[in-house]
Amino acid sequence: xxxxxxxxxxxxxxxxxxxxxxxxxxxxxxxxxxxxxxxxxxxxxxxxxxxxxxxxxxxxxxxxxxxxxxxxxxxxxxxxxxxxxxxxxxxxxxxxxxxxxxxxxxxxxxxxxxxxxxxxxxxxxxxxxxxxxxxxxxxxxxxxxxxxxxxxxxxxxxxxxxxxxxxxxxxxxxxxxxxxxxxxxxxxxxxxxxxxxxxxxxxxxxxxxxxxxxxxxxxxxxxxxxxxxxxxxxxxxxxxxxxxxxxxxxxxxxxxxxxxxxxxxxxxxxxxxxxxxxxxxxxxxxxxxxxxxxxxxxxxxxxxxxxx
Amino acid sequence: xxxxxxxxxxxxxxxxxxxxxxxxxxxxxxxxxxxxxxxxxxxxxxxxxxxxxxxxxxxxxxxxxxxxxxxxxxxxxxxxxxxxxxxxxxxxxxxxxxxxxxxxxxxxxxxxxxxxxxxxxxxxxxxxxxxxxxxxxxxxxxxxxxxxxxxxxxxxxxxxxxxxxxxxxxxxxxxxxxxxxxxxxxxxxxxxxxxxxxxxxxxxxxxxxxxxxxxxxxxxxxxxxxxxxxxxxxxxxxxxxxxxxxxxxxxxxxxxxxxxxxxxxxxxxxxxxxxxxxxxxxxxxxxxxxxxxxxxxxxxxxxxxxxxxxxxxxxxxxxxxxxxxxxxxxxxxxxxxxxxxxxxxxxxxxxxxxxxxxxxxxxxxxxxxxxxxxxxxxxxxxxxxxxxxxxxxxxxxxxxxxxxxxxxxxxxxx
Numbered sequence: 001x002x003x004x005x006x007x008x009x010x011x012x013x014x015x016x017x018x019x020x021x022x023x024x025x026x027x028x029x030x031x032x033x034x035x036x037x038x039x040x041x042x043x044x045x046x047x048x049x050x051x052x053x054x055x056x057x058x059x060x061x062x063x064x065x066x067x068x069x070x071x072x073x074x075x076x077x078x079x080x081x082x083x084x085x086x087x088x089x090x091x092x093x094x095x096x097x098x099x100x101x102x103x104x105x106x107x108x109x110x111x112x113x114x115x116x117x118x119x120x121x122x123x124x125x126x127x128x129x130x131x132x133x134x135x136x137x138x139x140x141x142x143x144x145x146x147x148x149x150x151x152x153x154x155x156x157x158x159x160x161x162x163x164x165x166x167x168x169x170x171x172x173x174x175x176x177x178x179x180x181x182x183x184x185x186x187x188x189x190x191x192x193x194x195x196x197x198x199x200x201x202x203x204x205x206x207x208x209x210x211x212x213x214x215x216x217x218x219x220x221x222x223x224x225x226x227x228x229x230x231x232x233x234x235x236x237x238x239x240x241x242x243x244x245x246x247x248x249x250x251x252x253x254x255x256x257x258x259x260x261x262x263x264x265x266x267x268x269x270x271x272x273x274x275x276x277x278x279x280x281x282x283x284x285x286x287x288x289x290x291x292x293x294x295x296x297x298x299x300x301x302x303x304x305x306x307x308x
Numbered sequence: 309x310x311x312x313x314x315x316x317x318x319x320x321x322x323x324x325x326x327x328x329x330x331x332x333x334x335x336x337x338x339x340x341x342x343x344x345x346x347x348x349x350x351x352x353x354x355x356x357x358x359x360x361x362x363x364x365x366x367x368x369x370x371x372x373x374x375x376x377x378x379x380x381x382x383x384x385x386x387x388x389x390x391x392x393x394x395x396x397x398x399x400x401x402x403x404x405x406x407x408x409x410x411x412x413x414x415x416x417x418x419x420x421x422x423x424x425x426x427x428x429x430x431x432x433x434x435x436x437x438x439x440x441x442x443x444x445x446x447x448x449x450x451x452x453x454x455x456x457x458x459x460x461x462x463x464x465x466x467x468x469x470x471x472x473x474x475x476x477x478x479x480x481x482x483x484x485x486x487x488x489x490x491x492x493x494x495x496x497x498x499x500x501x502x503x504x505x506x507x508x509x510x511x512x513x514x515x516x517x518x519x520x521x522x523x524x525x526x527x528x529x530x531x532x533x534x535x536x537x538x539x540x541x542x543x544x545x546x547x548x549x550x551x552x553x554x555x556x557x558x559x560x561x562x563x564x565x566x567x568x569x570x571x572x573x574x575x576x577x578x579x580x581x582x583x584x585x586x587x588x589x590x591x592x593x594x595x596x597x598x599x600x601x602x603x604x605x606x607x608x609x610x611x612x613x614x615x616x617x618x619x620x621x622x623x624x625x626x627x628x629x630x631x632x633x634x635x636x637x638x639x640x641x642x643x644x645x646x647x648x649x650x651x652x653x654x655x656x657x658x659x660x661x662x663x664x665x666x667x668x669x670x671x672x673x674x675x676x677x678x679x680x681x682x683x684x685x686x687x688x689x690x691x692x693x694x695x696x697x698x699x700x701x702x703x704x705x706x707x708x709x710x711x712x713x714x715x716x717x718x719x720x721x722x
Contacts, residue, residue, distance in 0.1 A: 048401070048404055048405045049379065049400075049401035049402055049404060049405045049407070050379035050380065050382060050383035050401075050402075050405065050407075051383065051405035051406070051407075053405075069681055069686075069711050069714070136548070137548070137549075137553060138543075138544060138545025138546075138548040138549060139543060139544065139545065139549065139553065139557070140553070140556075144545075154545075155545065155548075156491075156545035156546070156547045156548025156549070157548060158491065158548050159489070159490070159491045159545060159546070159547030159548025159549065159696075160547060160548065160696070161693075161696060161698065244491070245491075245492065245493065245550075246372075247493040247685075247688060247689060249491055249492070249493060249692060250490070250491060250547055250692040250693070250696055251689045251690070251692040251693035251696065251698070251699075252689050264680075266375065266376040266379070267375055267376075268493075268494070268684075268685065269371060269372050269374075269375070269494065270493075270494035270497070270684065271493060271494055271497075271677075271682060271684040271685045271688055272680060272681070272682050272684070272685045273397055273398070273401055273677065273678075273679070273680055273682060274375065274376075274379055274401060275680050278680075
């Protein structure tokens, strides 16, 4: 093949790649890049209703981070997102890891259990939210009725500031636990059997096996689970919206950045007014937090994978 | 063949036979009230009969998304010809940036049928220009299950002391006295606005709007504190009871009273026609004081400025401002139109309309939902905390006052 032919071949290949990428790139540009850039621009504008009225520099960002009463709501919501992430890491992903290990043992009926564990994942968050909202209803809910049978008077789970966020986190864990469980299970199944058998022969208990042998070997799966949980936690919206409403009821106890952004930008139905400037500033803030932390976490977790 | 068709078309055009077809206009009407579709369809058919060629397409969106959909549509240069608008701040957000057509006695003579207070609710405050004709008024009061009251041998309470006594008797009879929970923020504002109205009296509202006092006023915080006296008579776990559950408790006959608005009357009758429902004004502080209801305008009908069918849209808004339309709103939907001379055949609605003569404004919506943070936002969250016991009435008053003070000068430094 001459140099000219090779060049022609290369150009043709490049054109093909470009052609195949173009539809996807066009869709991404139209529905992701343009709106993101639009939100960035809106974060630096003031609005009257839906109409931009001028550029205000960093005023909107400054307001949502430092100026009362915006700042208090932002920090409270951010803290709740952090709590959601930490809790889901422990409750949802911790249990998922244990379940994956149990399924790995291939005990009788493990396939049925695998389906049962994964089943809630296929349900819509809206359906799950409504279902658990009803189950947790202080008067008609099955949870308190069951507790009443044992003589315990259950609290108004979603109406008490001390239990509301926890109840939604528990619902999220019930809904999503199957997903990390399957990721962990797939990673565990890739570990050579000889490794696990050797450990067993050396007298490793289940606890030792999980903590010392399997845990380091499923590090790539952990990276994926941690990053997805982080992104999911900081984009949390559907479940709190359905279960406690746009205001993050009661009294902001379940308010998270997703709700705060939506409420600020589009206004509550019977409470607030649209404020696209401050809403966009919150969206930008969320984007920066998620992108920056994900990037740093990814770096650390990838380094851990190599180290392990 | 083509020549023949072209010739026929030209002939029809010249003779005017096709004029009806050429004038046919389809205009769109957007609303958040899907449940009213049948009534509006019937009314629009009447409109078309009186205005041949103008057809109205009804389109409803979920209430929670309505403002978002309208705003994004208008910002994108789209949207309907006629819009069901909110009143007060919700209207101003669309009118001020120029999305709505100003209504004047020239382009909408039916405006003359509206009382002055309605015109204020549907105008931009700084200019006084009107952008919407009125839809209905809403009145806050208490819906009562008369059967439960009769069984507990109590009369409809007229004073606060009577309310507490009635609740005690109803609770002793094994029923919930007040159906309301506090899990839905906007209903908490309704609950507080409704019951504190008569306790505060008309002068307090005049003073707040004039900037002579604030929500830190002891009168206001004392009134909020009295709401806490009702906690023993609310449903068990009331902080976790949301609006739909409260409605269910009342509709299934488990609770005697529902603190709400006149918009519930038709809805409750429809959901449980067998329920003996009455509507009463909230109790007065004592036998010598009036039972004041809280009142507000619930929205209106506006012409979108960029509409390509502005004339037809104005015709429709004019039709919606007639006494006939107002009568039909009452008869078909149970809404009380503010149009002067409207007749209400339903005795409960007529009773509500009579109560409106002694009213106070639903203050946060009427005066403090024009800028962010709105009085409603501030109050709703704070009330939930107050009912949960993590905030005092004084802290609620301070939170609301200091939040509003960001943009409302008379509250600054107070």
